[in-house]
Amino acid sequence: MRGTDEESGEYLGPSRSQQRREALDVLALAGTLADLAPGQLAKLPVPEHLLPHIAEARRITSHIAKKRQLAFLAKHMRREDDDVLDAIRDGLDAGGEAARQETALLHRAERWRERLLDEGDAALAELLADHPQADRQQLRQLARNALEERKRNKPPRAYRELFREIRDLLGTGDAGDADIAQADDIDG
Structure with missing residues (x-):
C-alpha cells in the first residue's frame, strides 16, 4: 500500500x-x-x-x-x-490543444480565401485592416489569378498559393484573437 x-x-x-x-x-x-x-x-x-x-x-x-x-x-x-x-x-x-489551434488557423485561412475570391476588394480591405503588414498587391494578384484559373478550369496553383499566403499571414499576425472572435460571430 x-x-x-x-x-x-x-x-x-x-x-x-x-x-x-x-x-x-x-x-x-x-x-x-x-x-x-x-x-x-x-x-x-x-x-x-x-x-x-x-x-x-x-x-x-x-x-x-x-x-x-x-x-x-x-x-x-x-x-x-x-x-x-x-x-x-x-x-x-491529434485531439490536443495544439492540433485544435492549427485546425482553427487552417479554417480561418480557408474562410478568408473564399471571402477574397467572392467579395474581392472589400474583403481585402478588411484583411489588411486586421493585418497591416500584408502585401496588398501580392494578395490581390493571387486572388485575381485564382479566379482566372477557376474560369479556365486550370490546376489551382494560385488558389493554393493564396491559401499559403493567408495562412502564413494569420499565423504570424497579432490579430489572431480578432479572427477567432470574428469566426465565432460568423459560425454562431
Whole structure:
C-alpha cells in the first residue's frame, strides 16, 4: 500500500509497479519522438537538450543499439518535469490543444480565401485592416489569378498559393484573437 502512512503521516511514494509503468510510458514516448519526421518534431515543445539524443536514435539502424539509445533518451526525458512531458504528449495528440489551434488557423485561412475570391476588394480591405503588414498587391494578384484559373478550369496553383499566403499571414499576425472572435460571430 502506497501513499501516506496513516499512523506516522510519512509519504511512502509510488509503488515500484507504478514507477515502472511511468518509465515504460516515457520509453514509448521516446520511441514515438524518434519515429517522427523532422518537420513534425519541430512543431512539438521538445527541450533543446533532447534533440541531439532524438537525432541519434533516428540515425541508428541496429535493433539493439537503437533500443539502447531509446532507453538513454527516455532516461533524459524522465528528468524533465511532468508538465514538459504532458505538453509533448498534447502536441502529439491529434485531439490536443495544439492540433485544435492549427485546425482553427487552417479554417480561418480557408474562410478568408473564399471571402477574397467572392467579395474581392472589400474583403481585402478588411484583411489588411486586421493585418497591416500584408502585401496588398501580392494578395490581390493571387486572388485575381485564382479566379482566372477557376474560369479556365486550370490546376489551382494560385488558389493554393493564396491559401499559403493567408495562412502564413494569420499565423504570424497579432490579430489572431480578432479572427477567432470574428469566426465565432460568423459560425454562431
